[in-house]
Amino acid sequence: MFAKDWLAAPHEKIRFDVKLVMILAIVAFLLIFNVFPMCYLIFRAFVNESGFTLDAFKRIFTYPLNWNALYNTLVTAGLSMVFGVMIAFPLAWLVGRTDLYGRKFFRTLFVMTYMVPPYVGAMAWLRLLNPRVGTLNVWLSDLFNLSGNPFDIYSIGGLVWVLTTFYYPFAFITISRAMEKMDPSLEEASKVSGASPLKTVMTVTFPIMLPSIVAAALLVFVSAASCYGIPSIIGAPGRLDTVTTRIIDYVYVGSAEGLTDATTLAVALMAIANVVLYVSTCICGKRQYITVSGKSTRPSIVELGKWRLPMTIAVGLFAIVVVVIPFATVAMTSFTKNLGKPLSLANFTTHYWHILFTRKGILDTATNSLIAASVAATAGIVIACVMAWLLTRTKAKGRHIPDFLITVGSGTPSVVIALALIMTMSGRFGINIYNTLTIMIIAYMIKYLLMGMRTVVSAMSQIHPSLEEAALISGAQWHRSFKDITLPLIAPSVVAGWFLIFMPSFYELTMSTLLYSANTKTIGYELFTYQTYHSQQTASAIATGILLMVIMVNWLLNKLTKGQFSI
């Protein structure tokens, strides 16, 4: 039908079909910068000068190191996915649907973790659970009189722990968003039928949520599997390799063979991600329940009764362990003179904060990141708004094509996106944006567009079309109606969506590691270099700075939008 419309156009009066042009523009962007590079990557993995070959695969998998990396990736990502969802679902329910004390505070706290670079968690837990001198380790062994230190962060377990505590917010956001949209009468019907609150959750809420839970699990898996910062900070000392760290090692080798090997491993990683994607769509393929009711009903609140206080304490403890302790550790590290000694007045310094605000390298990289992330977020949110309009307000043919491509793009491991862009955008095919900020902006958009888009789409789908029709019938033209009615109603979500693209782009590490040049280093990469090679304190100061920025922005927007801003 798509093609037929296109062909039929010359016969009629030539119509300027805005919808079609928009769809084509977005599809063209995604085809050039997403689909084509991926296809080329796959092509290169199988084809060399002498034609089709599996040599690269054979070479890659003769190294036990690579098998090990593959095993580590699958195990850590798989376990993080399971634990992440197991944490996120009850948490989303408790925070979103019950009368837990301080729900709003907890929600902000958990969502904020999403806005913080995951490798900050690795930095913190490295300090806390170092097998010899980890603060928490020493404290626990003193407390319980243990012969040795109980935890070792340089292990698979340690990796899973950090990955889980920093990637569960992805699942938390996805699940709680779906939970807030659910028609409360579905649960009420179960209660009226005599089911207890727990039984209701297990027999009604959980099954209805299943598609979003699967989506959340997928998101955690792909994020954890393609994470570079955490395994490289924790894994390097413990000699734990993952596919991502191996790929980046291969790229750093610099030779043509190294690049081929990296490509081949990347294709293997992509294959894993695609298998997960395929399985998840099989599970929830026919299970797209319509749970959004036309009227904007407030989800009913479950009263926890005697469980209210114990549950609040449990959630509070979780927040302390997972959010407060690591963040406080990083903040404290940034003020510590000698890392070997505990923080005291004698060991206190603001030297590293001074560095943060004066060293040119840090300021320049921060500016680069600010520019790249702002442009990516702004361009991304414009696409998100157009997509939201196309998906919820029109029946334009082919509107699901860009939607699908955006989803696939986000599901692709960061390292694969970056590698594919390097291979295709360095002039070989007429576009040379290698070593520029543009290539990073494009990479960020492909990776993080989905979160922003989902936020705007969900806000838009909750606005009944009749609200806009009422403006039209009142005499407003469609752009006036958009400005007066639609925009004010979705504005908080648009702002939220902007930040959901901006923040991860701002501190992005994996793709930046591959795409940076001398003039386009990003703050994430700078921080990572300080952490690994120079000074943990400076890295901590940068991380704390990012943390403060997140808190400030959140607070400011909450004030500006009168509490409507929420992510």
Add this chain to the structure above:
Amino acid sequence: MASITLTDVTKSYGNVLIIHKFSEVFNNNEFVTLLGPSGCGKTTLLRMIAGFEKPTAGEIKIDNVVVSSPYHFVPPNRRGIGMVFQSYAVWPHMNVFDNVAYPLKIQRLSHMEIKRRVEKILESVHLSQYVKRLPSELSGGQQQRVALGRALVCNPRVLLLDEPLSNLDAKLRESMRFEIKEMQKQFGITVIYVTHDQSEAMAMSDKVVVFNKGVVQQIGSPMHIYNHPANQFVADFIGRINFIPGVASAGKIEFSGSQFMEYSGDKRGPVVVAVRPENITISEERGVLHGRLTQAYYMGDINDCRVDIACTCNHGDPALQVRVLTAGHTYGKIKTGSSLWLNFNEYLVFDHEEH
């Protein structure tokens, strides 16, 4: 104050025909109701008049100006129409005043003029004391009035109402009926009203258009449609009615159970006798049909009775039940289970239709 002329208006989505060749003229100041079961196409027709849907074929004129045809299409914002939506569509981020003032702001009227006209209209929809309230602080009925005020504030030529009362409780619904009707008289506008509730249609309309599956069944005044339904569907949809199958021959209609009634019409073969419950009287001595009283409910003003006829027929055949309404004060005069006679004061005979 406008007439609406529809000529062969057709709407289809792919192969699904929603409205088939609808032609009719709605006159100045007429209160027209589009009535039919859900999915019959009445809302689609309303939305085509508003301009939210483009007809697949046909022409729509408002005051003899073409607003929709295959060659010409006037968007909703330039049709000068007021509309009340089923979900009210009151904007949640604007207070009552801003909601109602919106159409005037679009017309760039002066602040003074806007204030004057909004206040006037809020008075007539009884919302003067809620000017500063947000929609979330209003009840369903009040939100409904905001929507009505907004639709009326710039003196539209035509007012469209899409099941505006279906979300209100029964009592409010009845009082709103009269208010809307009053409003129509006061403002002297053409109203097109969509509903599936036949009693709303009866109470308010000058003209009722009955739809079924996209096809007009009958157009006429409520009284005409009630008393002279064009077919079984209309007879069944408007009010309550009994359908008694029989076979017509010269001079009589024969029912199962070898009962028959006199018949002077010219229909022959399988027919259906349609008779409204209030048009049947019960007699203990003599009548057209013989039956047995099986149920009688006292409703105050009336008694709602069920009479089994054809009870002398073969065992195994389901007894045919007829609903009869009798005056309330006669309750208990005939015991349930006793046999009686039914007389038809008014009835219609339709050809038997295969459903």
